[in-house]
Amino acid sequence: GGVVETLFFPDAKLPCRNMKKPGGCRRKNCEYAHEPTSLTRFLDYLGSATRTLDICVFTITNDDISDVVLNLHQKGVKVRIITDNDQSSTQGSDIAKFRAAGIPVRQDHSPAHMHHKFAIIDGRLLLNGSFNWTRQAVTGNNENVTVLSDLALIQAFQAQFNKLWSMFNT
Amino acid sequence: GGVVETLFFPDAKLPCRNMKKPGGCRRKNCEYAHEPTSLTRFLDYLGSATRTLDICVFTITNDDISDVVLNLHQKGVKVRIITDNDQSSTQGSDIAKFRAAGIPVRQDHSPAHMHHKFAIIDGRLLLNGSFNWTRQAVTGNNENVTVLSDLALIQAFQAQFNKLWSMFNT
Numbered sequence A, B: 001g002g003v004v005e006t007l008f009f010p011d012a013k014l015p016c017r018n019m020k021k022p023g024g025c026r027r028k029n030c031e032y033a034h035e036p037t038s039l040t041r042f043l044d045y046l047g048s049a050t051r052t053l054d055i056c057v058f059t060i061t062n063d064d065i066s067d068v069v070l071n072l073h074q075k076g077v078k079v080r081i082i083t084d085n086d087q088s089s090t091q092g093s094d095i096a097k098f099r100a101a102g103i104p105v106r107q108d109h110s111p112a113h114m115h116h117k118f119a120i121i122d123g124r125l126l127l128n129g130s131f132n133w134t135r136q137a138v139t140g141n142n143e144n145v146t147v148l149s150d151l152a153l154i155q156a157f158q159a160q161f162n163k164l165w166s167m168f169n170t
């Protein structure tokens, strides 16, 4: 009850983007993953959002992840993002892309870190753990993301999200 | 079922160490916390270990936490620690203290990070989240630690711990 599963990283390979195309990947000796990985399962959970997606993550620089978030926004899912200012200016941060697309983003401008790494999907699933949304965290680091459906837990994280959303500026 | 509670940080104050003494704290205008905080509750969970404590945490530099770990070791609890090599050499790391006390410590010596922040208490409780065991994470950062009792989840994290323990060296 309440715990759906845990995804552990690192993945051996990044997912092959050709797998999204009709007919899949036809490259010989393609070095990317054609089977499910922890990242593809993570992306499947994110992509299952139909109404709301509240993201509260220290660093977001992984394009596979930001593509899913941008796609959800374009489909009408209400996305909100809280992140840390020290990270949003680092090379490859996807924050500028989110803002350009019209997704509201708020940041912790204090010297301390907004160090959470959680997301709430439709108020029905919580993703939480050590996993920053970066490429290094996928294929380099030892990381975890636990997928939880416990409603009291989700309410506690939603209250925390709402508190930080009110506290932080754009 | 399976979720005990979530501790959110930052705490407004570090806990007053005089509260452990008979009679408590008698300092006038003491600037430390005399009431329970997220950290004191975290320490209470850690301190409840009676048989085993498996720690898998990126950075450990908080003396309030390491004092509890050292005390458990001295009382005969079997403590094992996995951490990241990049962090164990930083100023204030408590790894040298753990080793000097005889606690087995293993490290990820790769350029990637052993980025987990979890602990398993007696095989019955899992502490997991964004929280590194540092002073900044207690009174500065926005952080979470979720306390979980789901047995399947604990088994998944125990298997991950055992895998990393075999993979890493002292």
Ligand SMILES: [Zn+2]
Pocket (backbone or CB within 6 Å): A016, A017, A018, A019, A025, A026, A027, A030, A031, A032, A033, A034
């Ligand atoms: Zn391919």
Ligand SMILES: [Zn+2]
Pocket (backbone or CB within 6 Å): B016, B017, B018, B019, B025, B026, B027, B030, B031, B032, B033, B034
């Ligand atoms: Zn005091």
